[in-house]
Amino acid sequence: MIRAAGPRGALRGAYERIARIYERANVAVTLGFVDRWRREAVALMYALARRPPLRVLDAGAGPGNMALHLRRPAYVVALDATPEMLRANRVAGDRVAGVLEMLPFRDRSFDAVIAGYSLHAVSDMERAVEEFGRVAEYQAVVSIGRPESRVIGRLVELYARYAMPVLACALAPGRGCREYAKIALAVSSSPPNSWLRVLVSSRAELLAFKERALGAIYIYVARRR
Numbered sequence: 001m002i003r004a005a006g007p008r009g010a011l012r013g014a015y016e017r018i019a020r021i022y023e024r025a026n027v028a029v030t031l032g033f034v035d036r037w038r039r040e041a042v043a044l045m046y047a048l049a050r051r052p053p054l055r056v057l058d059a060g061a062g063p064g065n066m067a068l069h070l071r072r073p074a075y076v077v078a079l080d081a082t083p084e085m086l087r088a089n090r091v092a093g094d095r096v097a098g099v100l101e102m103l104p105f106r107d108r109s110f111d112a113v114i115a116g117y118s119l120h121a122v123s124d125m126e127r128a129v130e131e132f133g134r135v136a137e138y139q140a141v142v143s144i145g146r147p148e149s150r151v152i153g154r155l156v157e158l159y160a161r162y163a164m165p166v167l168a169c170a171l172a173p174g175r176g177c178r179e180y181a182k183i184a185l186a187v188s189s190s191p192p193n194s195w196l197r198v199l200v201s202s203r204a205e206l207l208a209f210k211e212r213a214l215g216a217i218y219i220y221v222a223r224r225r
């Protein structure tokens with residue numbers, strides 16, 4: 001089985017350095033789409049869930065942009081491995097330092113896990129997906145994937161390596177904008193989207209799986225079997 005191994009350490013360090021310019025730079029590098037895809041993932045979860053989730057874990061929460069799309073009332077716990085990101089989070093009811101691969105919560109603690117652009121950064125994707133299913137009934141995830149076509153994959157990688165840092169530095173100058181070149185590492189080291197689809201389907205009931213940006217972004221919603 002393919003593992004989601006790769007230069008994840010470099011990515012992890014980058015999150016510390018981009019915390020201050022984070023969302024402005026995201027808007028630049030995704031040509032304005034970053035939040036639309038988050039909103040789409042959360043809306044899909046509400047459309048497919050049997051009842052609106054009330055207890056929600058925001059996994060790899062960063063400043064909390066994903067949770068902003070939740071409907072009220074919802075009690076949100078933000079979990080992140082980067083303290084700088086967690087400190088910037090003003091959205092969650094509680095903030096917890098931790099990793100997606102070993103969530104510090106009891107089984108079924110949450111109605112849903114939401115994960116915005118964090119699953120691509122983990123060192124063990126299988127473990128993280130298993131953990132999502134262990135602690136929550138629903139999973140709503142949007143993240144960076146790898147298109148099936150090698151040619152498109154290569155084009156996305158080139159865009160990430162060369163265009164993203166330029167766009168990030170133009171719209172969000174300052175310490176950290178060059179770190180956006182490292183997103184190319186996420187693209188090149190991510191497993192293909194079809195692999196992720198099989199992985200999630202083997203651990204949960206996959207309710208929807210969508211690709212955006214030529215497959216560079218995936219959105220999925222799954223429910224515990």
Ligand SMILES: C[S@@+](CC[C@H](N)C(=O)[O-])C[C@H]1O[C@@H](n2cnc3c(N)ncnc32)[C@H](O)[C@@H]1O
Nearest residue numbers: 060061062080081082085099100116117118121
């Ligand atoms: C690109 S940011 C996403 C933040 C936010 N969810 C959003 O929608 O913009 C990725 C976040 O995941 C966190 N992260 C990366 N790998 C992680 C891991 N293995 N466990 C916990 N958090 C992780 C990073 O610290 C970072 O804050």
